[in-house]
Amino acid sequence: MRYGTGLAMSSACCKTAVCIVLSISCGVTWGQSSPPAKKTISIHLSQPGQSGRLRIHHYKGSITVNGYDGSLVMVTAAYRERGAGEGERKPGPELSAVERNNEVTVYSDSERYTVDLDILVPRNMDLHLQTYDNGVIEVANVQGELEINNTNGPVTLINVSGAAVVSTVDGNILVKFAGVTAGAPMAFTSITGDIDLTFPEHVDMLLKMNTDYGDIFHDTRLTVAPDKSGTSMKIGVLNRGGTETLIKTLNGNIYIR
Amino acid sequence: MKRDPIEALVMDYWDDATPPERKRELKQELLAAGYTEAELNDLKRFLISLDDMPVPEPGEELDRAFYRMLAEETAKAGRKTARNGNKPALFWKRIEQQLMPKLGYAFALVFLGWVLGTWVTPGAVGGSRMERMAAEISEMKEMVMLAQLQQDSPSERLKAVTLAEEWTDADAKIVTVLMRTLDSDPNVNVRLATVETLSRFTDNPVVRRGLIESINRQQSPLVQLALAELMGRLQEESAKPELNRLLENKELNYAVRDRVSHVVSML
Amino acid sequence: MHSDIELMVQVREGEIDKLALLFERYKKPMFAYFYRFSGSRETSEDLVQTLFYRVLKYRKKYSGDGKFSTWLYRIARNLAIDHYHRDGRLPWDTLEDQPADVDEQADRLLVRNEEMSLLRQAMQQLTPQEREVLVLSRFQGLTYKEIGQICDCPEGTVKARVFRAIQSLKGIYSILEG
Numbered sequence: 001m002r003y004g005t006g007l008a009m010s011s012a013c014c015k016t017a018v019c020i021v022l023s024i025s026c027g028v029t030w031g032q033s034s035p036p037a038k039k040t041i042s043i044h045l046s047q048p049g050q051s052g053r054l055r056i057h058h059y060k061g062s063i064t065v066n067g068y069d070g071s072l073v074m075v076t077a078a079y080r081e082r083g084a085g086e087g088e089r090k091p092g093p094e095l096s097a098v099e100r101n102n103e104v105t106v107y108s109d110s111e112r113y114t115v116d117l118d119i120l121v122p123r124n125m126d127l128h129l130q131t132y133d134n135g136v137i138e139v140a141n142v143q144g145e146l147e148i149n150n151t152n153g154p155v156t157l158i159n160v161s162g163a164a165v166v167s168t169v170d171g172n173i174l175v176k177f178a179g180v181t182a183g184a185p186m187a188f189t190s191i192t193g194d195i196d197l198t199f200p201e202h203v204d205m206l207l208k209m210n211t212d213y214g215d216i217f218h219d220t221r222l223t224v225a226p227d228k229s230g231t232s233m234k235i236g237v238l239n240r241g242g243t244e245t246l247i248k249t250l251n252g253n254i255y256i257r
Numbered sequence: 258m259k260r261d262p263i264e265a266l267v268m269d270y271w272d273d274a275t276p277p278e279r280k281r282e283l284k285q286e287l288l289a290a291g292y293t294e295a296e297l298n299d300l301k302r303f304l305i306s307l308d309d310m311p312v313p314e315p316g317e318e319l320d321r322a323f324y325r326m327l328a329e330e331t332a333k334a335g336r337k338t339a340r341n342g343n344k345p346a347l348f349w350k351r352i353e354q355q356l357m358p359k360l361g362y363a364f365a366l367v368f369l370g371w372v373l374g375t376w377v378t379p380g381a382v383g384g385s386r387m388e389r390m391a392a393e394i395s396e397m398k399e400m401v402m403l404a405q406l407q408q409d410s411p412s413e414r415l416k417a418v419t420l421a422e423e424w425t426d427a428d429a430k431i432v433t434v435l436m437r438t439l440d441s442d443p444n445v446n447v448r449l450a451t452v453e454t455l456s457r458f459t460d461n462p463v464v465r466r467g468l469i470e471s472i473n474r475q476q477s478p479l480v481q482l483a484l485a486e487l488m489g490r491l492q493e494e495s496a497k498p499e500l501n502r503l504l505e506n507k508e509l510n511y512a513v514r515d516r517v518s519h520v521v522s523m524l
Numbered sequence: 525m526h527s528d529i530e531l532m533v534q535v536r537e538g539e540i541d542k543l544a545l546l547f548e549r550y551k552k553p554m555f556a557y558f559y560r561f562s563g564s565r566e567t568s569e570d571l572v573q574t575l576f577y578r579v580l581k582y583r584k585k586y587s588g589d590g591k592f593s594t595w596l597y598r599i600a601r602n603l604a605i606d607h608y609h610r611d612g613r614l615p616w617d618t619l620e621d622q623p624a625d626v627d628e629q630a631d632r633l634l635v636r637n638e639e640m641s642l643l644r645q646a647m648q649q650l651t652p653q654e655r656e657v658l659v660l661s662r663f664q665g666l667t668y669k670e671i672g673q674i675c676d677c678p679e680g681t682v683k684a685r686v687f688r689a690i691q692s693l694k695g696i697y698s699i700l701e702g
Contacts, residue, residue: 126410147411147444165411167445169478169510182317185415187446189479191512212516231456231490244419246450250482250512265683268668303694307662310643315555319569323547323576330580331540 039092043073045102045122051144052102053126054119061115062135062153067123067142073097073104080114080134126162136171145184154193168193172252180205187246194252199238207236209247211254218256263290271301398424399431406434411444418450422457432458436467445477452483459491472499478510481517489520497524528592536583547576550593553664554600560659561604563648571607575600590673597666597674601656646696654689661686 045052048071056063061080077095094109108115114134121127126144129137132151139146139157146164148155154171157164161179165187172193180186180203188195194214199205201221209216209224210233218224218236227233236256247254263286269275270283287297398420405417418438421431432455439451458464468484475481481503488496500521503509509517526534528549534542551572558568578599586595647655660666660674661682668686672679 145410145412149445163412165415165444165446167477167479181412183321184412185419185450186412187415187450189446189449191478191482191510231453232486244415246415246446246453248449248479250516264687265680267687268683300690300694303697304662304690306639307643307658307693310560310640310647310663312556312559312663313565315551315569315572316565319551319555319572322569322573323551324544326573326577326580327541327543327547334538334540 040076051124058131074120076118196255198257204240204242205238214253657685658689
């Protein structure tokens, strides 16, 4: 039961502490029958209490991340029901993680099978999450820089603070900010999805918005005017204005709350 | 009425720490000097009401500026005393590792440019001083932008790309860097913002050609769409072959296909 | 937890990064100090930044005697005076940004809010000297003795100035109130 051996070799020469997480499995069911087997690993940060970073390049399946009051990163992976055309698979998903200087990278076999990841992180964490198919990305209660891409599904960020750069092709984007980092530009873009953003009351922002086939809905806090420089953008100002945030969708609506 | 020497006594009179018997003495002196009790009480109430005046908290820009300064000074002092378990130390360490070498390099280059500039064109010194300064400033901005584009954080890279938006014209180096960002930045939104920025420099034929050539290099439907729409806005007929090639791509997103076909039909 | 003096001595001896701890301890009071003067957030942030730059620059001159905060306020005061001389006008002449978050607290009582706004205006019309002693004694909570050390004048003079400042302020306030 060893995972990520190759990674151990490549990084062993680094001076900084590299921690290869061998899976510490909790409740792994190796039996052949349902329910689908789950696997959980926990990762210690080398500088607990400092802000960290979680990086996941996922292919098929969902990623759910929740901030909690602990200091470990806990990752649970589960195979989804076997899809048509998927071959015989292992009893449980492959799951490994590498930690280096508070940056955690999680690997799984989501390229071949649909794997759902359920993750707990310390609240102070930058996230770089990406998935392509068959899944949603959901994040709650995290503070940091959030770089999120879900090609064919929605992105939902609830009670997050910091700066977010989010993109989907076919999914809706829903974000409820508890706070935003002043001076950090953000961007939310989609092709067919709606973009629904809720900002705290006193945030100063300049929103550059564009939807070709949808509408822009907003409350009275926001004043919207066409961009003077001749693009098809609409400019929205929240309070005193400030750092630019790009909001663009082709077919979807834009909601600013 | 000579009040001046006595004014200082009022503060003692109001001071809660002053013993009662001393207070009584002070009161006598003050009344003798022409103050009334009502006047003094009034002023004291007013003074206390001042405590309710709110003060905001300093913003994050202050932290940033301070830690940047501290990193520079520490680098200057040539000491490396990063300590673990202490946020500010970690923060400057990070800045020092990521940004300082680049900024140092940037400053060195600017200085070199300045030295060369004065040396090569001694005759033009007086009149062109302002121009030279403007050039230095724009060069500094370029360096900052280049350093920012190397950052891990997509937000920082967005900042770099939008910074370039403010320039009235971009030199060849900046155009090259923006083109490279457009083709290879790992984040879709950074590439998208780069299209926006480059759209300000479309008077430059190199930029136009670069944008057209980039159409079929893009994998992201969002960037494909943005480029196609820009071509439509510019009425750029020479983009037609590349846009048609994009339409031949079987994997093209259906919504983007719709929009691109529309653009091609309008050219 | 190290005392201010210990930290500043370490900074003086070359552990420059220790300044970060002093910055974290003093950035808010020093910001408040400059803000009471200037009524401008931006100016105040600039001045705090410059203040700590000067602390670094003059660190070798730190003797380690007396309170660190007194030394810091002396530099802050000189900074404000320099700023005044350079600009040829008070840095705190402008009455711009009245921060939304602060106003919100005051918003609960509209009347209170208006009073505060008038007070702020009145503050701006005091002479720098009056404002200085008032801010230091009333808002920053310094003793008259400390203020005397900062301004290089006897304690009695400080007290008299504070009283005069209050009288002026009350007068200006009454006029503004109409």
